Amino acid sequence: MKILAIGDPHGNMDRLKKINYEGVDLILLPGDIGNANLIRKMAYGNINRKKEGLPEIEYSKKEGFMQVYNTSMEVIKYLAGFAPVYLIFGNVEISNVKTEEDAKKKGKKIPFLADDLNAMKNVKVINGKIIEFKGVKIGGLKYFIDSSWVEEFDSKEDEDYDKKMKNAVKDTQEAKKILGDFGKIDILMCHQPPNGILDVVKNSGAPKHWQGKHAGSETILKYIKEFKPKYVLCGHIHEGRGEDKIGESNVYNLGCCGDKIIEIDD
Numbered sequence: 001m002k003i004l005a006i007g008d009p010h011g012n013m014d015r016l017k018k019i020n021y022e023g024v025d026l027i028l029l030p031g032d033i034g035n036a037n038l039i040r041k042m043a044y045g046n047i048n049r050k051k052e053g054l055p056e057i058e059y060s061k062k063e064g065f066m067q068v069y070n071t072s073m074e075v076i077k078y079l080a081g082f083a084p085v086y087l088i089f090g091n092v093e094i095s096n097v098k099t100e101e102d103a104k105k106k107g108k109k110i111p112f113l114a115d116d117l118n119a120m121k122n123v124k125v126i127n128g129k130i131i132e133f134k135g136v137k138i139g140g141l142k143y144f145i146d147s148s149w150v151e152e153f154d155s156k157e158d159e160d161y162d163k164k165m166k167n168a169v170k171d172t173q174e175a176k177k178i179l180g181d182f183g184k185i186d187i188l189m190c191h192q193p194p195n196g197i198l199d200v201v202k203n204s205g206a207p208k209h210w211q212g213k214h215a216g217s218e219t220i221l222k223y224i225k226e227f228k229p230k231y232v233l234c235g236h237i238h239e240g241r242g243e244d245k246i247g248e249s250n251v252y253n254l255g256c257c258g259d260k261i262i263e264i265d266d
Helices: 037-051 061-079 096-106 113-118 147-153 161-182 218-227
Strands: 002-006 026-029 085-087 123-125 129-133 136-141 187-190 231-234 242-246 249-253 259-263
Touching: 037 061, 061 085, 061 113, 085 136, 113 123, 136 161, 147 161, 161 218, 187 218, 218 231, 218 242
Parallel strands: 002 026, 026 085, 085 123, 136 187, 187 231, 231 249
Antiparallel strands: 002 259, 129 136, 242 249
């Protein structure tokens, strides 16, 4: 069986059209499917402004969401023409719950990305789920804010630090439960890398105080060490693209539009 893993497409159709799909049985995508240029500009811009003591800029969340939504649908429609596609959500995709919250606040109708993707032929969003494909167990862990990330990247002097940490602790506990329920699987598909592995921030577009730090997840690292999945597929830190091992586990940071063929004996 031939599995094709593709890292963070971000709506880059030109790059996706250069990949060889011949003989591929399954396509795996560890998040950040659509173009997130507007969302990234909003997030990084306000992080830097806050660091400089400047007020944050109010952006249209719907505009950023629709850019991600439309380009995500285009990417998945294209890929599903070659083989079944299993994916998780990265940090640019928005859950149905969050979409509904934003829609109520703005009083506007916004499409549900997860529902619309799952309604497509040959496509499955596997956030927090295990799915078996031809005997191979694949677990999907969507992006979450690890409490270890908040400790490393946020200042305790910030007025919203306690709120961020509280939310991160909640997210981390949920991720730990999901991973615990997964137990032993063949492939873990997660958005961010495990901490200390292919996760150093070197992107010049990221905030200056992030540079050189490990941005991976301690929670994911602990899971890999305990349950030893054969393959770990991630992205998120594009400049960390490459391959490494944690014990018996092969870790692939697929970067932005990087691709990797994994061949598994039937």
